[in-house]
Amino acid sequence: MLTLSSLSLRFGGLQVLQGVNLTVPEHGIFGLIGPNGAGKTTVFNLITGLLRPGAGTIEFLGQRIDRMLPYRITRLGVARTFQSIRLFKDMTLIENVLVALGGRPSYGVTSVLLSWGSYRAAESRDSEVARGLLSKVGLAGKAEQRAGALSYGEQRRLEIARALATKPKLLLLDEPAAGMNAVEKRQLIDEIVKLNAGGLGIFIIEHDMSMIMGLCHEIAVLNFGGVIARGTPAQIRANPQVIEAYLGQDEQSPSQTASVSP
Amino acid sequence: MEWLESFWATYSTLVLSIGTNVLLALSIYLTLATGLLTVANAAFMGIGAYTAGLLTTQLGLPFFIALVLGSLLPALVALAIGRPTLRLSGVYLAMATLAFGEVVRIFILNAEGLTGGALGLNGIPQLTQWFDVALAVALTLFVLLRLARSRIGRTMEAICQDETATELMGLNVGAYKLLVFVLGAMLAGLAGGLNAHFTFFISPDEYGFDRAVEILAMGVLGGTGSPWGAVIGGLLITLLPELLRGLGHYRPLINGVILILIILYSPRGIWDLFRPDRESRRLPAAH
Amino acid sequence: MLAQQIVNAISLGGVYALFALGFTLIFGVLNVVNLAHGAVFMIGAYASLKAVVVLQLPLPAAILVAMLATGALGWLLDKFIFAPLRARHAPHLAPMIATIGVAITLTSLIEGTFGSENLRFPSEVLPAEALSMGGVQITWLELEIICLAFALMAILLWGLRKTGAGRALRGLAESPKAVALMGVNVESVFRVTSILAALLGGAAGMLIALYANAVFPRMGQPMLHKGIAVVILGGMGDIRGALLGGFFLGFAEVLSVAYVGSNMRDAIAFGLLFIVLLIRPQGLFGHVVQRRA
Numbered sequence: 149m150l151t152l153s154s155l156s157l158r159f160g161g162l163q164v165l166q167g168v169n170l171t172v173p174e175h176g177i178f179g180l181i182g183p184n185g186a187g188k189t190t191v192f193n194l195i196t197g198l199l200r201p202g203a204g205t206i207e208f209l210g211q212r213i214d215r216m217l218p219y220r221i222t223r224l225g226v227a228r229t230f231q232s233i234r235l236f237k238d239m240t241l242i243e244n245v246l247v248a249l250g251g252r253p254s255y256g257v258t259s260v261l262l263s264w265g266s267y268r269a270a271e272s273r274d275s276e277v278a279r280g281l282l283s284k285v286g287l288a289g290k291a292e293q294r295a296g297a298l299s300y301g302e303q304r305r306l307e308i309a310r311a312l313a314t315k316p317k318l319l320l321l322d323e324p325a326a327g328m329n330a331v332e333k334r335q336l337i338d339e340i341v342k343l344n345a346g347g348l349g350i351f352i353i354e355h356d357m358s359m360i361m362g363l364c365h366e367i368a369v370l371n372f373g374g375v376i377a378r379g380t381p382a383q384i385r386a387n388p389q390v391i392e393a394y395l396g397q398d399e400q401s402p403s404q405t406a407s408v409s410p
Numbered sequence: 411m412e413w414l415e416s417f418w419a420t421y422s423t424l425v426l427s428i429g430t431n432v433l434l435a436l437s438i439y440l441t442l443a444t445g446l447l448t449v450a451n452a453a454f455m456g457i458g459a460y461t462a463g464l465l466t467t468q469l470g471l472p473f474f475i476a477l478v479l480g481s482l483l484p485a486l487v488a489l490a491i492g493r494p495t496l497r498l499s500g501v502y503l504a505m506a507t508l509a510f511g512e513v514v515r516i517f518i519l520n521a522e523g524l525t526g527g528a529l530g531l532n533g534i535p536q537l538t539q540w541f542d543v544a545l546a547v548a549l550t551l552f553v554l555l556r557l558a559r560s561r562i563g564r565t566m567e568a569i570c571q572d573e574t575a576t577e578l579m580g581l582n583v584g585a586y587k588l589l590v591f592v593l594g595a596m597l598a599g600l601a602g603g604l605n606a607h608f609t610f611f612i613s614p615d616e617y618g619f620d621r622a623v624e625i626l627a628m629g630v631l632g633g634t635g636s637p638w639g640a641v642i643g644g645l646l647i648t649l650l651p652e653l654l655r656g657l658g659h660y661r662p663l664i665n666g667v668i669l670i671l672i673i674l675y676s677p678r679g680i681w682d683l684f685r686p687d688r689e690s691r692r693l694p695a696a697h
Numbered sequence: 698m699l700a701q702q703i704v705n706a707i708s709l710g711g712v713y714a715l716f717a718l719g720f721t722l723i724f725g726v727l728n729v730v731n732l733a734h735g736a737v738f739m740i741g742a743y744a745s746l747k748a749v750v751v752l753q754l755p756l757p758a759a760i761l762v763a764m765l766a767t768g769a770l771g772w773l774l775d776k777f778i779f780a781p782l783r784a785r786h787a788p789h790l791a792p793m794i795a796t797i798g799v800a801i802t803l804t805s806l807i808e809g810t811f812g813s814e815n816l817r818f819p820s821e822v823l824p825a826e827a828l829s830m831g832g833v834q835i836t837w838l839e840l841e842i843i844c845l846a847f848a849l850m851a852i853l854l855w856g857l858r859k860t861g862a863g864r865a866l867r868g869l870a871e872s873p874k875a876v877a878l879m880g881v882n883v884e885s886v887f888r889v890t891s892i893l894a895a896l897l898g899g900a901a902g903m904l905i906a907l908y909a910n911a912v913f914p915r916m917g918q919p920m921l922h923k924g925i926a927v928v929i930l931g932g933m934g935d936i937r938g939a940l941l942g943g944f945f946l947g948f949a950e951v952l953s954v955a956y957v958g959s960n961m962r963d964a965i966a967f968g969l970l971f972i973v974l975l976i977r978p979q980g981l982f983g984h985v986v987q988r989r990a
Contacts, residue, residue, distance in 0.1 A: 196578055222580035234575040236568055247568040250561040251580025267560065274561075314580045447790050494975045500789055501730045502978055505925050508732075509970045512922055516964055619918055623801045630794060663805035669798030673791050674781060 149174040149318060149349055150195070150226075155204035155214075157190060157373075164190050165373040168204070172318070177340065177350040179360045181384075182370035183393060188353045189231060191370070192320050196228050197221045209317070222251060227316035229307040231323045231353075237296030241287060241306055244295050245278040248313035281309045285339065301332035308339070318349040325356050337363060361385065369393065422540075426608050428648045429543030430601040431628060435644035436550055437597035438629035439637055440590040443558075445570030446496070448591065449622045450507035451598040453514035454484035456617025458599025459606040460518060460525055463534045466607070473537040477603045484599035488592045496587045511622055518614040530613030531606075538608040546600060554637040566590065570634070598625075620662045627665040630672050633679025642680055700833040702955050703948075708839050710947020711846030712904045716920060717927040717939035718853060719897035725870040725934030726890045727779055728789065733796040734898050735921025736803040737774075741767045741899025742906035742916060743807060749822055756822060756907075760845070763903040764896045771895025774799065775888045783887070800917065808914040816912040823907065842904050849900055850940065853893070857936070866890055870934060919963055926970035932980035942980075 150172040157165040165187045172178045180188050193199045195206055197218035206214040213221050222228075236244050255270035282288045285305040290298065295306060304324055311319055321340070325333050337359060344350050354360045360367065361381040369377040369384060371393045377384055384390055418425075434451060441448050462480030465471040471479075495506050518525050525531060557563050568576040569583055577583045606612050624647060632643025647668070651661045672679060716738060723731040744766035748759040778799065782792045827836045857863035865886050868876040877883045905920070906912045927946050931938020946966060954962050973980060 198574065198578075217582075217584075218574075218577045219580050219582045222578055228578055230575070234572050236571045236575075238571065239564075239567070243564060246561065247564050247576065247581075248579040250565050253561060255561070271560070310579065447794075498974060498978060501793055502929075502974065504790070504793065505730065505929070506971070506974050509922060509925065509967050512919075513964070513967050513971075516967075620801065623797055626794065626797065660805060660809065662801045663809070666798040666800070666802030666805060670778070670795050670802065673787075673795040673798065674778070677787065677791060 149209060150351070151207045152191070152195075153205050153207070155191075155194060155206065156202050157194065157199065158202045163373055165194075165201075168370070168373070168375055170368055170375060170378075172349065172351050173366070174349060175344075175347075176365040177344050177352060177363055179364035179367040180351065180353045180370060181355070181357075181360055181367060186370040187373045188370055189322055192228060192322055192353065195221075195320065196226060219251070222314055222316075225315070225317035226320065227311035227314045227318070228320040229304070229311055229322055229324060231326065233300075233303050233307060235295045235303055235306060235310075237294070239295055240292050241282060241295055241298075241309075242275065242278050242291040244306060245281055245310055245313050246274055248310045249274050249278060251314050278313070281312050282306075284312065285309045286335075301328050301335075304328070304332075304336070305339075312343075316348065318351060319343065321350065321352040321354075323353055323355060325354060325359055333359060423608060424648070424652060425540065426538060426543050427605070428645055429540075429547050430605045431624075431648045432547050432641050432644035433550060433597050433601035433604070434625045435628035435632055435640035435647075436554060436637060437594040437601065438625050439632060439634065439640035440554070440566075440594045440597070442629050443563075443570060443634040444566040444587060444590045445573065446587060446591065447500070447504045448507040448594070449504060449626055450488075450510050451594060451625050452617045452619075452621035453511040454488065454595040454598035455602035455605070455621065455625075456514060456518060456612075456614070457484045457487060458602030459612050459617065460531065460602075461599070462603030463531050463606040463612060464524070466535055466537065467531070467533060473535075473542075473607065477542075477600060480603035481596045481600040484602075485592050485596040488595035489588070492588045492591045493584075496584065496591060508622070511618070515614050515618050518617075525614075528614065530611055532611050534606050534610055534612065536608055536610060538604050543604055546604060550597060551637060551641070558637055562586075620665075623662065623669070624665050627669050627672075630669060631679050635678065639679055646680075702951050704833060704835055704839060704843075706948040706951040707944070708842045708846070708908060708947075709951055710944035711843055711850070712901050712908065712943075713923060713927055713947050714940045714943025715846050715849060715897050715904070716901040716924050717931070717943045718850065718936065719894035719901070720924045721928045721931075721934055721936060721939040722866075722890055722894045722897075724928070725936070726866055727775075727783075727792075727887055729779060729792040729796070731774075731796050731894070732793060732921060733774065733799040733803070734894070734924060735917030736800040737767050737770050737895050737898040737917070738902035738905075738920050739807065739914065739917035740770060740803060741902030742912045743811065743902075744899065745903035746816060746818060746906060746912045749818060756841075760900060760903055763899045767895040767899025767902070768892050770899075771892040772888065774895070775891035779887065779891060780884065800921075804914050804917065811914070813914055817910050818907065818912075823910070838907060842908055845900070846904060849897065853897070854936070862886070862889065922963075922970075923966040926966040926973075929978070929980050930969055930973050935980070938980055 150170075152168050152170040155165055155168040156163070168191065180191065182188055190199065194201055194214070197213065197216055197220075201214050204214070205212055208221070208224060208226060211224065213224065213226075236247065239247070254274055255267050279288055279291055282291055285308055287302060287305055287309065290302070295303065298306060308319075308324070325336055328336065333356070340350055340352070340363060352360070352364065364381060367379065367381055367384045368375055369387070369390050376393060377387045377390050379387070434455065437451050437454075438448075458480040461483045462476040465476035465479060466473065491510065495503065495510075498506055519527055521527070558566075565576065565581055565586055568581070569586060573583055602617070628643040628647045629640065630643075631646060632639035632641070647665065650668075651664050654664070716734070720731060720734045723729050723734070741763040745759040745763035748754045748762035749756065752762070754762065774796075778795050779792055782795065823838055827834045828840065857867055865876060865881045866889070868879075868881070869883065869886050869890075873883060876886075901920075905916070923946060927942035928939055930945065931940070931942030946969070949965050949969070950962050953965050
């Protein structure tokens with residue numbers, strides 16, 4: 149579904165990514181791990197069009213997206229959440245989701261101006277869809293609340309609902325479990341599995357090793373801007389280069405964790 | 411009725427100015443609500459004023475046509491400079507539009523054959539009636555109020571809060587920014603055309619820094635919460651110097667002080683004064 | 698004569714650089730686009746003129762008066778506008794809009810107090826004799842302007858490099874958090890920077906007033922626009938950029954007046970500004986400012 153070929157990026161004298169080759173399959177959950185600063189978020193930024201690669205290509209469903217504008221890439225079916233939460237804090241939950249629905253507008257400007265009736269009908273249809281998405285992530289009860297008032301875990305779930313509103317085929321999750329407690333993580337894992345079972349491809353960056361090992365079907369490991377390993381969780385766990393990359397890091401290394409199955 | 415006639419004889423310019431200022435305030439509300447700080451609307455007003463004024467005086471075109479063309483030309487100019495300019499963020503956009511305003515003023519000043527240069531354009535027929543202005547304001551308000559409550563208004567607010575996140579939701583942010591910029595230019599041009607036809611005489615200085623600051627003050631005072639804010643902003647800025655007796659000359663001073671006070675004490679404009687509890691929209695943050 | 702034009706360009710460029718330095722300092726250290734800098738410049742011109750005309754002070758003293766007046770203005774600006782906005786973490790555009798308010802308030806006040814006509818220095822005060830050096834005529838005035846501009850710039854640059862305060866300033870421009878952790882009183886550095894920038898602006902105001910022998914309330918505006926052009930050309934917040942850009946503009950203007958005609962003189966700055974903003978908004982030395990989308 150998503151192929152990165154020889155992707156490279158230089159940023160102000162620093163080679164951030166070098167010759168990255170990755171293929172995210174059509175189904176399943178794909179994980180990207182690596183020590184801090186390895187370039188994982190940069191990969192996401194390149195995929196979603198926020199950055200342009202210095203060299204290499206990115207293909208999604210057979211189309212080259214590396215030189216496309218971000219909004220087009222999203223319309224093709226790539227959605228994303230951020231490491232730091234980027235919700236519209238002053239808007240309500242339902243408004244947040246409605247903005248995302250605007251990417252595939254259900255009514256045009258003329259109907260807003262000329263025909264109050266059909267525009268209103270379309271708006272309430274959209275509201276229904278938005279509420280549906282909110283209940284999918286368990287937030288339907290708080291639809292009219294201000295997004296900034298939610299708890300951290302709830303905000304992350306809202307982000308996912310918003311991303312789902314763009315009808316993605318592939319969902320990029322950038323450290324979705326950061327700052328969550330065990331219960332919230334559990335819920336998140338269940339959610340991700342459910343979404344994946346429903347046909348949504350998942351590409352996830354995470355530092356929580358037990359989560360990644362248990363969740364993903366395939367994992368790639370990034371270090372110093374290059375892919376150093378690729379394979380199933382079991383293969384990654386046993387890979388000596390991966391172990392070495394994590395030695396001396398404050399994080400758990402993949403081999404040290406028992407996986408938590410969904 | 412006699413009371414009305416004598417009222418009108420004294421205050422017609424003021425009332426008509428309120429109308430055109432409300433249009434100007436609405437024109438900057440559009441861009442401010444989308445998170446863009448552009449100070450080019452005075453220049454667009456000038457382009458509209460000169461275009462409409464020249465069309466009626468030199469070519470004898472009917473008022474309505476002159477107004478339409480006077481709104482169209484600034485819109486086209488906005489379209490032309492919009493794409494590259496709107497890519498700039500925050501302060502750079504403000505500075506670029508500031509410079510653009512100066513360029514327009516210098517152009518008007520130097521194109522003497524066409525515009526009369528520093529001497530200005532004289533003898534513009536007094537064609538603006540109160541119902542022209544009222545109609546323009548009513549129509550504009552209707553359109554903007556509807557837009558504000560629709561997905562377009564939501565998208566504008568989203569862009570204002572976080573451009574990148576909005577783009578990543580599949581929304582063509584560049585197109586939205588261009589839309590509000592061009593619409594704003596059109597409104598400013600319309601205000602210019604209407605204004606030129608009741609002030610009889612226009613000069614390049616009318617559309618320079620002082621005017622840009624006045625428009626900005628109206629926009630900042632009104633806040634970005636709703637088009638009604640712009641209406642109130644336009645109203646207050648027009649009336650305040652008149653109410654404080656004899657300070658009509660010190661318009662720019664008052665506008666400047668208002669700007670400072672609002673920024674320091676009431677950044678969301680009047681909404682901070684009347685609804686301090688409600689979390690309404692903030693000023694655009696430069697990235 | 699080319700040599701003559703070069704001298705003109707150097708003096709004009711020196712003043713532009715001085716002005717741009719003040720502007721860029723505030724952007725680099727306080728992270729504020731100070732659109733009141735032109736008004737401060739104008740106040741410097743008026744202060745020096747009034748010092749000469751009303752207080753009957755000699756020119757050198759008048760410069761000090763100008764700098765005192767504008768320095769005070771810089772202090773006021775930081776204390777009552779920049780600092781409160783810093784304290785509440787206002788968005789970046791807020792102080793800029795406030796400075797627009799300040800600019801127009803000051804201009805309006807001066808216009809109301811002294812009228813909008815062009816005021817001049819009394820001719821007795823301006824040294825009229827010229828020096829002849831290698832076939833080029835330099836008036837004493839021009840020489841003084843050049844020397845003063847360069848002296849001030851040299852002092853500033855020396856101060857930034859060699860003094861503790863200067864280092865703190867530079868550090869602040871790079872990383873406010875690091876500097877705060879080193880126990881530096883960040884607020885006072887901000888205050889000093891604002892005062893310093895205003896000093897430079899005021900001195901530039903007086904020098905231009907002498908150079909052109911014209912003082913009027915709106916003189917700050919074209920200067921501000923040129924300062925913006927210079928600073929964007931050289932890269933916002935970059936000192937070398939301000940210096941180079943200032944001289945570049947000085948040369949461009951003088952040469953264009955000599956060879957193309959003076960109508961387009963002010964347009965040069967804007968032309969440059971537009972081109973830079975469209976092609977390379979970060980200028981020669983700055984960082985990327987454009988978004989990709």
